[in-house]
Amino acid sequence: MSESSTPYRVLARKYRPQNFNELIGQDAMVTTLANAIRRGRLAHAFLLTGVRGVGKTSTARLIAKALNCIGPDGQGGPTIDPCGVCEPCVAIAEGRHIDVVEMDAASHTSIDDVREIIEAVRYASVSARYKIYIIDEVHMLSKSAFNGLLKTLEEPPAHVKFLFATTEVNKVPITVLSRCQRFDLRRITADKLAAHFTNVVAAEGVEADPEALALIARAAEGSARDGLSILDQAIAHGSGRVEAQQVRDMLGLSDRGAVRRLFGEMLKGDAAAVLASIRGQYDLGVEPVAMLHGLLETCHAITRAKVAGTDDPALSAEEREAYGDWAGKLGFATLHRLWQLLLKGHGEVQTAAMPIEAAEMALLRVVHASQLPDPGELARRLASGDLNLPVAPAPAQPPAAEPQGALMAVPVPAVAAVPTPTAAPAPTPVETPPLAVVQAPATASLPEPEPEPATPSLPATGEAIHALLLPENALIAQLFHDYAAIVRLEGEALLITRHQRLPQTFAGDVANILKRCTGRTWSVAMVDEAGTPSLLARIRAEEDAARNAILESPLVKAALEAFPDAELIDYSVPEKRSLAS
Incomplete structure (x- = not known):
């Protein structure tokens, strides 16, 4: 040949x-x-x-x-x-x-x-x-x-x-x-691509199902070149005829009917049927991501049908009927919740080490959510008080007291009163009346409010501030002790002389600690103004003054004059003693 x-x-x-x-x-x-x-x-x-x-x-x-x-x-x-x-x-x-x-x-x-x-x-x-x-x-x-x-x-x-x-x-x-x-240049719509592919297969002399061309148009995602490449592959795959099932098998797409059945089983909350459908499609070669993708498309199509009707030419008659039926039964809140749950599951399946297991867990989460009450309806029932709450079993002894608005158990009076007999019969057991759950009356006495804790007094000196800082943060307390010269301290306002040894975050750290200790918001800032000496500087000044006083005493002066090389190594100021001692 x-x-x-x-x-x-x-x-x-x-x-x-x-x-x-x-x-x-x-x-x-x-x-x-x-x-x-x-x-x-x-x-x-x-x-x-x-x-x-x-x-x-x-x-x-x-x-x-x-x-x-x-x-x-x-x-x-x-x-x-x-x-x-x-x-x-x-x-x-x-x-x-x-x-x-x-x-x-x-x-x-x-x-x-x-x-x-x-x-x-x-x-x-x-x-x-x-x-x-x-x-x-x-x-x-x-x-x-x-x-x-x-x-x-x-x-x-x-x-x-x-x-x-x-x-x-x-x-x-x-x-x-x-x-x-x-x-x-815009993406080409699926209906225009399907019409273009119809002309192409006619020119090529190839028979093609309209549903197959619609599937190829969706898979192309707005690209004519991608769609023609898929169509070329489908023609070779089908030996001259393009059929919808062959296109699904070639692209690994899930059967649309199977997707609709799976979607319906999710809405019914039938977990066993959902797992069986997932495994059935997986055994046929459908990828878990493709299942979630099909469910997302279904949820989106139902939402569009609810808003704009089911006039999409790319949809089959069965799809239009099913989407229109669901659109009339499902509310927007339910559809939006379904979309978010499926979208989250789609992302999990894409990155999961075990895709089929991740798909099952994601759809079981949707099944569980389908059995939960709608948040909007629940809020309306809470506002109106129309809640069918289960009655809790009665305790052995009724509680002594309940706070206002709490649910409490009280005895219900008997329907018919028993007449008192003239003779005193033998004592008979008295039947305990049933318990019902009712709302406590609004006039119930309120418990005595607990006394508010006393607000700590504000520190008024550098020593007081240091005492508050030390148990909270030893490093901040040490920096405050050694280098913080206070320019002004009035109430919750504290100004400190800027020092090269103090970090830029020092003022904020001090303010946060003082707020925790005093319960008030402090304004702490560092400025380029001279302030009172720091605690360390004051201690050193006192030590220098004591040393100078010792050196100026007549006895020490005479000793230094007699021994020029002598030095004052250490000293201590003796405590004053009384004459009686």
Whole structure:
């Protein structure tokens, strides 16, 4: 069997848009470009940004075609509808036009690569109307490359146009953004992607289930290229026919019906059925993350149905019916709680060492939450007093006293009084009346309030402050003792002379300790003013005064004069004694 002379081209390349009519999902940008071309208000630089696969590079090539198209007769001008048959259009489509230069910034990041562009823009185009530079993934350029491009980008020659494409516009310097006309390409909606895939499979002569194409469109997440790659794989997987079950098996997606059954079992609080459903899907090859993802989609779809109805064309008839039924039964509070619980479980399963066990625990947590009362309803019942609380068993002896508002047990009087007999019969056992839980009357006496503890007196001296600091923080107390010179101490205000040995946090530490000790808020600050000497300085001054007094005594002076080399090594001041002793 002879092989075809033409190599196979993947669908993402084969069905790349060749004109603006084939560019799906970007109507706003096409309208802006059409008006700019029609009125001759063309910018010198365009920046195209968006997620992968929405058509940034394809749009750049279409703009190059639109600006350089000369029409079938060779007399045309710039147009939003390039003919596609003239030499510039054909050459640009095939990527061989000499005046349309495409550069991948991911592999050409240096200033030398940009310098080549700067040198080349001075020369006129060879055959086209405009010399166009398409730089893909422009955010990959180095800082020096961006700086080298700035001047040329701001004031390029009239025959030069720049077209930039990037998926990470936040990495492009603001100086570059301000010199470009920016277009944000949107994600392509699932219904438009499904319609596009329908046209593709028809052109390829392949049969496909609409549900299968809808699954591929959802999996593409707004990217036409990703969707076409998945469709290409699905066609090969299905041997010429694309079926929904085959797509689920290929992508590892959970069956939508199984997801709805699992969601219903969670709402019923049937833990055993939930565990059985999880294991059943896991045995079929469904990943635990995919299960949680499907449940999140279901919760979101029900919420949307509750707000805007079930008119999503990507949903099957069964899904619309089920979502509409749940939307009528579930409140927004319940849906929001379900979403938060499932979202937390999804994150846990993604990072768990045992994903299936983590999925089971996450869904059991949801089952447990489904049996709890709604917080809003519980608050309303608390406010109205309509609570069906269980009656506690009666104690052997009734309590002597209960505080006001407490639940207490009191005997209920008998329904019918027993008449007193004339003769005294033998004593019969008296039946103890039942106990009921009632609310204590509001007129019950209040317990005597406990006396408030006395507020500690405020310290009025440095010694008193040191005494408070010492048991709380020995280091802070030592610093206060040695270096704190008090400028002012009035009530809860304390000013201390700034000292190089005192840390910057000293004032705050002292204030916190004094607040704990006195129960009042203190204002402590360090200022550049002289204050009274610190406790250590005062002790040393007293010691120096005592020493000088000893040295000035006549007896010591005479001793020092008789023995010049003598020194006063130590001394003690004797206590004064009475004459009687």
